[in-house]
Amino acid sequence: EVQLVESGGDLVQPGGSLRLSCAASGFIVSDYYMSWVRQAPTRGLEWVSILYSDGYTYYRDSVKGRFTISRDHSKNSLYLQMDYLRDEDTALYYCARTPVNTKAGEDYFDYWGPGTLVTVSS
Amino acid sequence: DIQMTQSPSSLSASVGDRVTITCRAGQNINNFLNWYQQKPGKAPKLLIYAASRLEGGVPSRFRGSGSGTYFTLTITGLQPEDFATYYCQQSYNKRTFGQGTKVEIK
Numbered sequence: 575e576v577q578l579v580e581s582g583g584d585l586v587q588p589g590g591s592l593r594l595s596c597a598a599s600g601f602i603v604s605d606y607y608m609s610w611v612r613q614a615p616t617r618g619l620e621w622v623s624i625l626y627s628d629g630y631t632y633y634r635d636s637v638k639g640r641f642t643i644s645r646d647h648s649k650n651s652l653y654l655q656m657d658y659l660r661d662e663d664t665a666l667y668y669c670a671r672t673p674v675n676t677k678a679g680e681d682y683f684d685y686w687g688p689g690t691l692v693t694v695s696s
Numbered sequence: 697d698i699q700m701t702q703s704p705s706s707l708s709a710s711v712g713d714r715v716t717i718t719c720r721a722g723q724n725i726n727n728f729l730n731w732y733q734q735k736p737g738k739a740p741k742l743l744i745y746a747a748s749r750l751e752g753g754v755p756s757r758f759r760g761s762g763s764g765t766y767f768t769l770t771i772t773g774l775q776p777e778d779f780a781t782y783y784c785q786q787s788y789n790k791r792t793f794g795q796g797t798k799v800e801i802k
Contacts, residue, residue, distance in 0.1 A: 621792060624790070
């Protein structure tokens with residue numbers, strides 16, 4: 575059974591750092607595209623970053639240079655290192671899986687974790 | 697970044713109604729369009745991928761259509777468990793979500 579479980583969310587001051595983890599089971603993280611998606615309280619979904627199976631990474635503009643996505647094959651886990659945190663980074667952070675497909679248009683999030691809450695506040 | 701615009705932002709409907717939600721992309725995204733359902737306190741759930749393909753286990757009353765810049769999600773015969781917020785999402789270039797459409801009980 576595929577499972578994703580995030581951890582590491584906490585209350586942190588503006589300018590601080592936090593490292594989120596996403597432990598995966600039922601599949602191998604490095605065989606899939608893995609993303610972080612966040613949702614501010616009472617707000618919509620916002621894609622943050624993606625790590626492709628070949629190692630390429632992409633970020634939304636507002637976190638570029640501050641966040642780093644990575645994975646550990648031995649732990650079968652995904653990570654998000656968040657530095658220079660801002661108030662607007664406050665959100666529930668989900669990790670989500672994308673199957674690697676060659677069919678046109680087939681690029682979607684098929685499994686999500688329950689999320690971990692990051693609060694940036696002084 | 698590719699902007700995704702959903703409409704309406706909310707709607708009220710009754711059980712049994714037919715509901716249509718639209719999603720417009722800021723540029724051509726071919727069929728790289730997915731739809732998700734989210735209920736309060738839960739992670740989003742994939743409904744439709746590649747604009748019109750039904751995810752396994754999703755009831756056939758959900759239908760997606762469109763290509764290019766204009767897409768729709770139609771629910772035919774709304775059920776009590778369908779009251780939720782729906783999001784479109786493009787995967788043509790990076791990833792972007794629409795702002796969501798909340799379907800409420802009339």
